[in-house]
Amino acid sequence: MITLSDIEHEAYKKSPIHRLDARVKLLFALAIIIYAVSLPRIHENNGARLLLLESYLLCLGLLASLDFRYFILRFLAVLPFGFAIACIQPFLKPSFIESFTPYPLSLPFGLSLSYEGLAFGLSLLLKFTVCVTTIILLSSTTRLRDMVIAANRLGIPGEFTLLLSMMVRYLFLFWGMLRRIRVAQETRLFDIWNKKVPRKWILTQVGNSISSIFIRAYEQGEKSYISMLCRGYGNGHEKYYYSSKIGRKDALFLLAGLGYILLVHFLPKASLIFI
Amino acid sequence: MHIPDAYIPLDQAIVYWIIALPFIIISMKWAKNELEEMKVPILAALAAGIFAIQALNIPIGMGTSGHMVGATLVAIVFASPWAGVLVLTLVLLVQGFGFADGGITTLGANILNMGVISGFVGYYTYTTLRRNFSQSLAAFGGAWLGLFVSAIVCAVQMALAGTFPLVPGLKAMGLFHLIIGFIGEGLITSIVIGAIAKSRPDLLEENRASGTERAKEALA
Structure with missing residues (x-):
């Protein structure tokens, strides 16, 4: 895979x-x-x-x-x-x-x-x-990051590429989180196809994993915003990309x-x- | 539901792009004007989160599994369908260019189905149901209907493209997504909304609005 x-x-x-x-x-x-x-x-x-x-x-x-x-x-x-x-x-x-x-x-x-x-x-x-x-x-x-920069240079609006570049940065973080959740579930023998366990319980567990990713994603955004503020970020600030x-x-x-x-x-x- | 490249002829794909583009632009304007600047990193992180959530398999039954789309979920949290459109646009772009999941020419059609239709139908069904039913039931109904309608539109697009006949397509896509939507989208969205309401109720935009109203009433 x-x-x-x-x-x-x-x-x-x-x-x-x-x-x-x-x-x-x-x-x-x-x-x-x-x-x-x-x-x-x-x-x-x-x-x-x-x-x-x-x-x-x-x-x-x-x-x-x-x-x-x-x-x-x-x-x-x-x-x-x-x-x-x-x-x-x-x-x-x-x-x-x-x-x-x-x-x-x-x-x-x-x-x-x-x-x-x-x-x-x-x-x-x-x-x-x-x-x-x-x-x-x-x-x-x-690299995904370079693709976003290229899109910016080709004329895609800055606000949009700013969102994309931040998303790409966090993509790996949440991918890692997903992997950790899967490993944790496997070590506890959690199997979505296990027929001996009530389906409702399995669905609730999957729902809980998704809730946890969602809330952590939101909180990551909040944390990033605060750290951006610490570095002097404000409304109207543009991201600068190195020239080539x-x-x-x-x-x-x-x-x-x-x-x-x-x-x-x-x-x-x-x-x-x-x- | 990700339509790959070449499964919609170029002329039709351009039409879907033309329909989807104003929605993408308005959703960007919404993010810029309606929201505080804080929402930019939050929307970006959420898009990454939704990307991971879409990779998580949900058991549907009879040996099949599906995954969430998430447009309705994001729309309910931000109390605006434009949030769903914007987040799904970001997710579909990265899936298309980075993973060959869905296409590039068909991206317009995919954004239209999964972002715009799923987000709008889902959110407005939620607000309509919310008047008479509980939050979790309304979230369930909204997410289910949003996914179902977008699957029907997807079947019609494939029929117009000549890649799949209309009636069997409607039956297959409709029935499949009726079940997937029930469990994968509906139930899970209602679980997630319930979990947010319990652990971080301030994240739900509707709670914030009612909170300010309550504060105003208290002051008056």
């Missing part, structure tokens, strides 16, 4: 991709995701285009020296829902498809497959894979990425089918 600290651990590694400016990585990730989502629902070139994008992302993952096991585990953790919805598409008849060509395969329970459903399901699965790979790559090479410039390498990375997307899009049909 991958936890918050594993992700941050990967993000602290050193590699050419890790060293790039967070703004550039954020823009590149947005470009890839928006392009992948914007592809038509069913198109003969979808498969080749998305596979080309995925291979580019995997190459970047290799360059960033990401741990393979970590990468697969993270992918598997988010897979179930998207995978299930994509896999049932061949059996459904989506409303936007006007005529169906049945797939010559007889199935029990009155189910039938269609070519259009298969194509839609496959393209959905590939799009989902590309988007998830992009986010895993982004979050494993960029987009270098030649960063610009090159972004241009190469955008160029690759254009290349994938305008590649001659014949070569795409060949792939």
Whole structure:
């Protein structure tokens, strides 16, 4: 199981991709995701285009020296829902498809497959894979804190990034608290699936854990505010972020990425089918 | 209920972003104007807390488990649905960009469902029920209905996107969230509100308001 600290651990590694400016990585990730989502629902070139994008992302993952096991585990953790919805598409008849060509395969329970459903399901699965790979790559090479600073520099209002940066700081604190609660419960043999214990009691215990996290989060906020006041914080104060410039390498990375997307899009049909 | 990227086509995803954006902006304005400056660190810490709470599994029964959304809970504590919108926006942003849980293009739709609809429906159901029922019952009803309505909207969005047919989607999502909402959201929200009312009653905005009224009456 991958936890918050594993992700941050990967993000602290050193590699050419890790060293790039967070703004550039954020823009590149947005470009890839928006392009992948914007592809038509069913198109003969979808498969080749998305596979080309995925291979580019995997190459970047290799360059960033990401741990393979970590990468697969993270992918598997988010897979179930998207995978299930994509896999049932061949059996459904989506409303936007006007005529169906049945797939010559007889199935029990009155189910039938269609070519259009298969194509839609496959393209959905590939799009989902590309988007998830992009986010895993982004979050494993960029620290959460740097992402917030990048968002601020890209024009997201200061009040909002102030909230986000504080939230990111406390994320690890409450993640640790959650882990401690789980360990404490396990050492006392607390199991939410234990059928010999009344369900109402189990629910009350879970409710108590959640209440305790909630109240402690609130009190943490109060404590932080008091310590901020001690350091002279007042209404209208802005958070200052260290300055950094987009270098030649960063610009090159972004241009190469955008160029690759254009290349994938305008590649001659014949070569795409060949792939 | 986190809709991933690509499960809503880009044009529809943009529409949901356009609907969700004014709510996010107004919730920011609310945090700035209506609240004392103290609430900024509190909202940030609470968002981190809700993030951890969403990772805690709640046994639903029949081998399934669910997790809380928490928009109604935050809205009840701050006595304003905008608090729910703001905290859930922060949580969903971090989940989307940091964990690939939910999507980036579909973030608008997810904020709309889990932040705006769940927060508003939940909070106003709570205030309506509060007139005639106890606090814990009102919190239960609000959180349950908030989650249920947002699940129904989510099923309609998936149907419009063409990824899941309407009637089976409504049945599956509706029934599933009817049960999850009952235990995971409703019962737990009422337990948490009860615990806050017992240990830190001053955290509940409605108690503060009534406290000031009581003080004014005493002075008069």
